Amino acid sequence: MAVPTCRDMSELATDYMERALPWRAFLAAWWHLRLCGMCRAYYDQLARVRRLLGRTPLPGPSPEVEAAVLAARARAGDAPP
């Protein structure tokens, strides 16, 4: 596989980060990142955002809303999972 272009890298970045690329594509992407400061900066930024998101729990409903939903489901005969 040829070394990917910067445009390719923007599409490959997530798969690269998750090691989801076939090894040849992974190596080509790794090589591109070694050579290209712009893509390295993009990749670092993406990695930082993903780290931050990974630490932040997904917001859920307030306790009142959760209780109301569970009560409505119980009234409808639908048990919570």
Ligand SMILES: [Zn+2]
């Ligand atoms: Zn690049």
